[in-house]
Amino acid sequence: MDKIQSLYEALAKVEGFIYPNEIALNWDMLIVMYPYVTGLVAGAFILASLNRVFDIKALRPTYEISLLTALSFMLIATMPLISHLGQPMRFYEMLITPHLTSAMAIFGFVYLWYLMVVLLLEIWFDYRYDMVIWSREKTGIMRHVYRALTLWVSDTTPKSRKTDEKIGYFITVVGIPSAFLLHGYVGFIFGSIKANPWWSTVMMPVIFLFSAMVSGIALVMFIYMVVTWLRKQKIEMIVLDSIAKYLFYILIIDFSLESLDQVHRIYVADESFDILKILVHGKLFFSFFIMQIGIGTIIPLLTLGFLQFKKPNDKIRKAIYLILSICVLTGIFFMRWNVVIGGQLFSKSFYGFTSYKVSLIGSTDVLLSLVWFIVPFFILAFLLWLLPPWKKAPAPH
Amino acid sequence: MPLQVKRLLLVFAVFIGIMLGLKYFLTPDSWREYGPYRGNALKEIVNQVPKFVQMEDCAACHDSIAEIKSQGEHNPLQCEICHGPGYRHIDDETVKMEIPKGNAVCMRCHTKNAASPSGIIKQIDAVEHSEGEDCINCHNPHQPWL
C-alpha cells in the first residue's frame, strides 16, 4: 500500500522520540484547505455586510461580487472535510446523530444555518426582483430556470421590493454575527484541543476570525480586479482604494492579535515552549517567518500603510493591489498550514518530530486540495453568468 | 405576510421535514441504549474471538510438561508467551504451536539492559555468558535449572 510505504519513509525521518502512533499526520493538506476556504467565505461575506450595514458607497460595486464569491466557496466548504474522512460515505452521521459534546459535530448545523439561512436568503432577496424581470425577458429554458429560482413569485410592485430590501437588511445584520460564529467556531475546533499546546489557546477563534476577514477581503479585491478586467470595463480606483483601506485596518488587528498570542507564548514559556521553539525555528521556519509573517503580513502592511499617505498613479497602484492581494491570500494559506500541519509535526511527548512531505504526484490530499480550491472559481463564473450584478436594476429610492 | 416570505417558509418547512425524516430513518436501532452511541457496538466488540487461551487449557493435555514447569522458576509464565496463541490448536491439534528456535525468545527477557530493574529476573550478556551457544544445551526452558 502506498500509504504504508510513505509511512516507512516518514519513520526514517523521525527526529528524537515520538509516540509510535504519531508518525502519520492524520490531518493533511485537505484540513489546511478547510479553514482556508471557510475563512474566505466568512471574510467575503463580512466585507459585503459592512458595505450594506454601514452603507459605504465606494464599496457598492463589490457587494454582489462578494456575496457570490462567498456562496461559491461556501458550496464546497465541506468537501475538503468530507473527502479527507477515512469513511467518507458515513459523513451523514454527523447530521443524524451529532454527539453534542464534540466541537466538530456542530459544524453541519453551523454550516447549514450560514448557507441556507444567511447567504442564500440574502442573495435571494437581493436578486428576487431582477430574477423576475429576467424571467420575463428570456425565452426557452432560461425562462423556467429564473422562474424556479424566484420560487414562482412574480411580484414586482414597489411594495414587494421594499419588503425585499427590509428583510435583506435584517438578514445582513443577523449575518454578521453568523459569519463571526462560522469562523470563530472553526478556530474553536483547534483551540479546544487541550492535548495540543500549539492549538490550545483561547485566542484561536479570534485569530481565525480576523485572518478570515483579511483573506476574504483580499480575495474580493482580487476577484473584482480580474472580473472587471475580463469584462473590459474600467476598474474604479476609489473601490480598490477603499477595499485596501479596510484590508489595512483588519490586517493591523490580525497582526496584533497574532503577535499577542506569540508574545504571550514566549513570555509565559510553559512546558511545551522548548519544543515549539525548535519547531518554529526549524520545520516551520519557511512557512512561518517567510511566508506567513514576511510575505503575508509585513510586506502588505508596510505597502498598504505607505499607500495611505502617498498615492502613486493608477496603473502602479493597480499592479500593487493585485500583487498584494495574492501575497495576503498566500500568507493566510500558510497561516492555516502552520496551525494545522505545524500542530502535528511535534510529538505530544515533547521529545521529537515527525515529518510531512508534500508531493503533487501520488499524494491524493494535495491534488484534492487543489481541486477544491479551483472548483469555486468555476462556480463563481457560473453564478456571475446566471446572476450578473452589472445587469441588475438600480435600487429603488 | 408578503407572498415571497410565505413561499420561503414553505421551502424551509419542506427542508426541515426532509431532515427530520432522514433523522428518523437513519438513526441506528440501539442508539442511546446506554448513552449517545450504538448500544449494539458493545455486543459486537464482545463477539471478537479471544486468541490466547489459558494455562489450564494447555495443562489439560500437556500435563507432564505442566508438571515440570510448575516446579521451576518459569512456573508463573503463561505457555503462550513463548508458544504463541493457542485458540486454533485447542480445536484442531494438527495446527501446531510455535516451537521457538535459537536464543531469540530467551533473550527477549534475559538480555542485559541497564533499564531493566535488578533482582526481578536473571539477565545476561549472551556473548559473555555462553559465547552464542544455544540456551537449551544447558537449560530446559520449562524448568531452567533442571
Added chain:
Amino acid sequence: MAIDKENFSRREFLKHAGSFAGGVVFVSLINPFKFVFATKEPKGTGKWYGVAIDIEKCIGCGSCARACKVENDVINEPFFFRNWVEQYTITNDEQILVSSPNGGIDGFKQPVPEEEIYKTFFVPKMCNHCAKSPCTQVCPVGASFESPEGLALVDITYCIGCGYCVQACPYGCRYIDPTKGTVDKCTLCYHRLQQGLDPACMMACPTGARIYGDLNDKESALYAFIKEHNCAVLKPQLNTSSKLYYNDLSQEVH
C-alpha cells in the same frame, strides 16, 4: 448610592453587618462545600476498570505489545500500536533519550555506555481509559464512547475516520487504521474481560508488572496496589482523570 454618614449609627451598622453575616452562614448551610474528586465523581456501583503498571518490575521484554498485536489483529507495521514500551535514559549530562523501536517488540538497545547513564527505566504505555476522556468528548458522531465499565471503546462500524479523537488524545494512544479507514485503540481486551479472561497484555507480562481491576471494589488487588504505592498518572495537568496508574513514575515521562 451615597451613605448618609450623619444618620448611620453604630447600632444600625451592627444590625446590617449582623444580618449580612447571618445570611452568609445560612446560605452556606443550605449549600455546603462540594468536594473536588481525585478522578471523577463516582457514579453507579458496577465494574469500573482501571490499570496500574509497576515500573519497578518492567524488564522491557515487549511481551505485552506483542501479545496485543496478536490478540487484536493490530496491523503488523512498526507504527501502529495499542500498547507499547518506551525506554527512558537520562545521561549524566542530563540529556533525556527516549526510544521505542517497533514499540519494544524487537527488544531494546541501550543508546549510551553504562557509565554515562544517570538513570534509565522502561515505561509501558497503553490507553489511559480516562474518566474524563478528551477523545470520547470530541467524537462528532458518538463512535468513540465510554462503556458503562469506564473503558473508552470504538464502534468501528460507525466511525467516520475524521481523526479528531487522534488529535485530542494527549497520550498518542489512537491511530487511524489505513486498511479500514477507522480509528483503532486499546479496549483493555473488552471481549476477553466480558468472557472472564484476562486482557492479553496482562496475561503475557512475565513479571506481573501490570495489574488491572475494578476501582469500585475496595478489596481488589488494584485498589490495594494504588493505595500502597506512590502512584502517579501521566500529564495530570490536563485533568483527564486517567485511570492508568504508574508506580515510581519519573517526571521526565510524558
